[in-house]
Structures are given as structure tokens and as C-alpha cells.
Amino acid sequence: MDIKYIDADLLQWNGNKTYLPISERTNYLSLGEGNTPIVELRNIGNLVGGQIHSKMEFMNPTGSFKDRGSAIMISALKDMNVSEIVEDSSGNAGASISAYSARAGIKAHIFAPSTAPKPKLDQIAVYGAQTHLIEGARDDSTKAAILYATSNSIPYASHNLSPFFIEGTKLFAHEIYRDMNGNLPDHIVIPVGNGSLFLGAWKGFSELKKQGHINQIPKLHCIQAQSVMPIVSAASGKKWGSDDVKPTIAGGIAVGSPPRLKQVTRVLKSSTGTSMSVSENEIKKWQLLLANQEGLYIEPTSAAAFAGTEKLIDTKIIQKSDSVLIPITGFGLKDNPPEL
Ligand SMILES: Cc1ncc(COP(=O)(O)O)c(C=O)c1O
Secondary structure, eight states, X not given: OOOOOEEGGGGTOOSSOOEESOSOGGGOOOOSOOOOOEEEOHHHHHHHTSEXXXXXXXXXXXXXXXXXXXXXXXXXXXXXXXXXXEEEOSSHXXXXXXXXXXXXXXXXXXXXXXXXOHHHHHHHHHTTOEEEEEOSSHHHHHHHHHHHHHHHTOOBOOTTTOHHHHXXXXXXXXXXXXXXXXXXXXXXXXXXXXXXXXXHHHHHHHHHHHXXXXXXXXEEEEEEETTBOHHHHHHTTOOOOGGGOOOOSOGGGXXXXXXXHHHHHHHHHHTTOOEEEEOHHHHHXXXXXXXXXXXXXXXXXXXXXXXXXXXXXXXXXXXXXXXXXXXXOBBGGGSOOXXX
């Protein structure tokens, strides 16, 4: 397929150049995603003994970082005159893709686990997408979506497979470069299920390096829940199978067999990052700490990255003098409320 690119300078970029895979400027269906602020979290920094900044990804239009990917992926599909798509999601990507599909006039079928948080399922429905609730683990929704797409000849527009989605999430890295005036953090700690933000960050920083803007890419660390940790297991040479999956409150990273596992482990190696797993109690503790120490109500999935950062500092993989950036990937109101 011949893909045309627009220059992202057209999207109000200052300075560095990147390109987005959309042939017509008018097909770019932005809802104002991206350009999220970076805020220093001094209280959390004092707690863990490090310099912590967060990029407020929950401030995207549907409340999660997924809007970065959806904006580009759905715009590219619109460019190709696609009118109906199938997607599977733990909730946030489904809500995001439903929103952008509504704007594009594309009919979306979203397959999600029947156990997904109600606010996310309501959000998918309110945008007008057709929700298909699937019993079982997160991966069962993927299987059901693929079967439905194939048997009905509808494009399977998986955000976990589409290269266009990563073209959107890469802007996360370009913004960090722009907003930190080139003084990149030493470490970026990301909650990873399928790796769409993790791989997007790598792509964005790699572009900046290729263009000579930066010499070194920050260490990209991958955090998973102990209940679902295929990437952590692969990175440490341990066996992992779908039978090992246990329930977790971090639904966004509950991906038992991520299709891009090899890519994620390659990026971990190249960026000299570490993968770390965290317990359910650690995730709960950090969700509450973010709220009562910094006034930030974040999803358990996002809290996992803070729990992981504490462990990376404790094990001296991150030194106390290092700078750390943690994306807050999803808004707390979208998930089940924590037990107080
Ligand atoms: C809030 C939140 N954070 C992080 C992730 C992980 O994203 P990915 O599966 O692309 O690694 C998700 C995925 O659903 C999410 O909803």
C-alpha cells in the first residue's frame, strides 16, 4: 500500500520535524489530543527519594493516552475509506477508538471482557459503538474479535497490531523533548500490556536521535502486574503461559500473550531498561498515595508504574539523583473505585 505522510509541522509543531501517515490534512480527525502537561510530583519524589515528573496522559479527550494512537489510526482508516471496524480492548482503547470512530463516521464493534469496569463500557456505548461483551480473560476478547472480523469481512483494526497507532503514540516522546527543552529524563517508567505507549516512545525518541536532536534515548522501563507478566518473564528467561494469568485490578496491562512481545523485549534491551512486576497490594497502595499525596486520581493500571518505580529505586536500578518521568496513562474515574 502506498502511504502518504503529512508533515507534523502542519499540526503546530515548533522545531523538530516528524511525519504522520495521513495523506490529506482534512482527514486528520484531532479531538485536541496530546500536548499534555508535565508536572513535578514533589511529595511522591520525597517519599521515594527521587526526582519524579509525570506527563498527564489522562488529560486526553477520552481520559487516557490511547487517544494519541486512535487519532492517527482512525484518520488513516478514514483516508482509506474504511466504514466499519472491529477492535478488542480492556476498555480504554475501546472508548478512545469509539470516540474517534464517531467523529469519522465509522461504525465500530468493540470486543471487551465482561468484567471491564462499567464506566469504560458506558463510555464505549455512549459514543455509539456496538459493544460485544466476552466472558473469560482479556485474550478471549481478542480471539472473539478476530473471529467476528473474519466471518463478517470487516477490517480488524487492532490498536495492538496497527503501525498507525504507534505513529500516534510516538508524539509522546516528541513532546517530552520539546517541553523539557531537550533535557530528557534519565528514566521513563511505563505500565505495559501490549506496549503501544512503550513502543511509541521508543519510535519517537529514535526519530529524534536519527535527526541528531538527542544523543541518548532515556532508559525505558516496563512495569507489569505480578498476576500477568509475560514480558517480565520473557526478559528474565522464565516460562510464561496463559494458564499463569491471575485476576488483577490493573486491567489495562492484563495481557497474557502480547503480540508484540519480541519488539518490547528488544526495545527493553536497546534502551537498557528493566522490566519489573508489582503486586496487587503495591498497586492499591500507590493508587491511594497518588490521590492523598498529590491530588491525582489515577487508574490502578497507571499506579502500577509508580509501584514499579519505587522498586527500581529500592534495587538501585534508578539512582536517587536520577530524573524519572512516569506517564499517568488513565483517569481514576474510568475504573472501579478503590476500597478505602
Ligand atoms: C490506563 C492504561 N495504561 C496503560 C495501558 C497499557 O497500554 P499497552 O497495552 O498499549 O501497553 C493501558 C491499556 O489498556 C491502559 O488502559
